[in-house]
Amino acid sequence: MTRNRISQAVFSYLLAFLFLLGLWWFLAWLIDNPGFPYPFTVAVAFIKLFPTSLWGHLCHSLRRVLVSLSLGLVVGLPLGFWAGRDPRADAFLSPLIYLLYPVPKVAFLPVILVLLGIGEASKILIVFLVVFSQILISSRDAVKKIPREYILAVSSLGAGRGDIYLHVILPACLPDIFTALRISLGSAIAVLFFSESLAGNTGLGYFIFDGLFRAEYAAMGAGILALALMGLGLYGLLHLLQRLLCPWSR
Amino acid sequence: MIQVKDLTFAYTAAGEKVPVLKGISFTVQKGESCAILGPSGCGKTTLLYLLAGLLAPGEGTVLIGGEKVTRPSPRVALIFQDHALLPWKTAWENAVLPLRLKRQREREIRHRITPLFLRMGLAGLEKRYPHQLSGGQRQRVALTRALALGPEVLLMDEPFASLDALNREALQDFFWEIKREYNLTVVLVTHCIEEAVYMGEKLIILSPLPARIREIIPNPGAGERNYRFNQKFWDTCSQIRRILEEGRGFDEKQD
Numbered sequence: 001m002t003r004n005r006i007s008q009a010v011f012s013y014l015l016a017f018l019f020l021l022g023l024w025w026f027l028a029w030l031i032d033n034p035g036f037p038y039p040f041t042v043a044v045a046f047i048k049l050f051p052t053s054l055w056g057h058l059c060h061s062l063r064r065v066l067v068s069l070s071l072g073l074v075v076g077l078p079l080g081f082w083a084g085r086d087p088r089a090d091a092f093l094s095p096l097i098y099l100l101y102p103v104p105k106v107a108f109l110p111v112i113l114v115l116l117g118i119g120e121a122s123k124i125l126i127v128f129l130v131v132f133s134q135i136l137i138s139s140r141d142a143v144k145k146i147p148r149e150y151i152l153a154v155s156s157l158g159a160g161r162g163d164i165y166l167h168v169i170l171p172a173c174l175p176d177i178f179t180a181l182r183i184s185l186g187s188a189i190a191v192l193f194f195s196e197s198l199a200g201n202t203g204l205g206y207f208i209f210d211g212l213f214r215a216e217y218a219a220m221g222a223g224i225l226a227l228a229l230m231g232l233g234l235y236g237l238l239h240l241l242q243r244l245l246c247p248w249s250r
Numbered sequence: 251m252i253q254v255k256d257l258t259f260a261y262t263a264a265g266e267k268v269p270v271l272k273g274i275s276f277t278v279q280k281g282e283s284c285a286i287l288g289p290s291g292c293g294k295t296t297l298l299y300l301l302a303g304l305l306a307p308g309e310g311t312v313l314i315g316g317e318k319v320t321r322p323s324p325r326v327a328l329i330f331q332d333h334a335l336l337p338w339k340t341a342w343e344n345a346v347l348p349l350r351l352k353r354q355r356e357r358e359i360r361h362r363i364t365p366l367f368l369r370m371g372l373a374g375l376e377k378r379y380p381h382q383l384s385g386g387q388r389q390r391v392a393l394t395r396a397l398a399l400g401p402e403v404l405l406m407d408e409p410f411a412s413l414d415a416l417n418r419e420a421l422q423d424f425f426w427e428i429k430r431e432y433n434l435t436v437v438l439v440t441h442c443i444e445e446a447v448y449m450g451e452k453l454i455i456l457s458p459l460p461a462r463i464r465e466i467i468p469n470p471g472a473g474e475r476n477y478r479f480n481q482k483f484w485d486t487c488s489q490i491r492r493i494l495e496e497g498r499g500f501d502e503k504q505d
Contacts, residue, residue: 149330149331149332149334150336152304152330153328153334154336155322156304156322157347157348157395157399158323158324158352159351167336167339167347167351172338246338248338
C-alpha cells in the first residue's frame, strides 16, 4: 500500500470515528436521559474503571472468545477438510450440519447451564457451538471449490497427502477461513455477552448488566465501550493476520 | 521411450461406465516430439494423465523407459492447461516446489533453479504472484517447475491455448529450443491443427469419444525455424483437417 493510500485510509477511519462520536453526542443530547450518557461521561468512567475492575472483566471475555475460536478451528477445520475431500464423510456430516445450523445455538444455553454449571465451560461451549459450524461449513465449501488441477499438479510432482494439505488445501482455504472467522466473531461476542449476563460474575456481559442493575449508567457505558473495543481489536487482529498469511489475496 | 499398449479407460458417472479411451496404442522414441490431436472433450487430457501416472488404466499398459507407469515419477513432468500454478505461491515458490517436496536443502534449490530461472527469462519476477504475470511468463514458470527435477519426458496439455497468436508462436519456438537443449521426449495434446503440425514430429489423430487412434502421421519438418512458411506445413494441416472432417461426418452419420 502506498503512503498516499495509507493516509487516505486513516483519514476515512478518523472521519467515520468522528461521525459516530458526533452521532452519539447528538443522541445523548436529544434523549437527555441518564441511561444514555454523553461520550465524555463514559470516557471518564472508562479511564477510572479500566485499571481497577474493567480490565479484569475484559480479560475474562477475551480469553473465552479466543479459546472458543481456537477450539472451533481445531475441531471445525479438520472436519470441514475431511467433508470437502471425502464424499462419504460429506454425506454423513452435511445433513447433520444442515439440520443443526439454522437452530439458534443460544437456545441451548439453559441446557448447557444445567449440565455444566455457570463456570467457564458452559460459556466456552456455547460460543464454540456458534463458531464451529460456521468454520466447518466454510472450510468444507472452500475445499470443494479448489480446482482439481492444483491437486493434480502437486500430485504429479510427487506430493504425498500431507504435502497436498500443506501446499494446496490449507492456503487455498485460508481466505475463506478468515471470512468465516470474521462472520463468527460478531455472533461469538453476542452469544458470550448473553451468557455472561445470565450466569456468573465475571466478563463484560456481567459488568454491563451489573452497571444497569446498580443504575451506574456511566459504568455500564464503559462496559459497552470495552466490549466494542474488544470486538474492534479482534477484527483488526484478524485483518492483520490475513494480510500476513494471505499476501497473494491483497 | 514411451510405449502405450491397448490402453482403455472409462469414467464412472452416476453408477454408469462412460468409455473415454479404447484400444490406444502408439510409441514415442527418445527425443521425439509427438502431438496428439483431436476434437474437444475426446479424452486427450485423460490420455495425458494416464501417461503421467495420475490415473490408472482400465486395460492396457503405459511403459516409459521400459518401466510400467503406476504413479507419478520425477522422470515425467506434466504441464497443465492454464499452467495450474498455485496462486498463493510466488513465481519462485512455484518453480522450486518440486525440490521442496523432495525436501532438498535451500542452497541446493537455489543452485539448481537460479540458472533455470535465468534461462527462462524470468529473472526479476521471482516475487510476483501468478496473477501479476503475463500468460507467457506464467507458461515459463510452469516450464521451470516442470524441468526442476530434470525429467526425460515432458507432457503438455494445450500449453499455448491461453496465448495470443504472436506470443503463442514465440513460445512454441522457445519450447523447441528447450526441448533440444534438455533432450526431452515430448507428448503434447492440442485441438489446434497448426500447433500440432509445428510441434509434433509424430501426429496422432484421435476420434471423438470414446477416443481411438484414427491416424498416425510422420511429420519430420516439425520445429524447423521456417516450417510455418513451408508448403509441406500447410499440406499437412490440410490433410489433418480432411481427416478430422471425415471423422466428424462419419460420427454424425453414426448418430
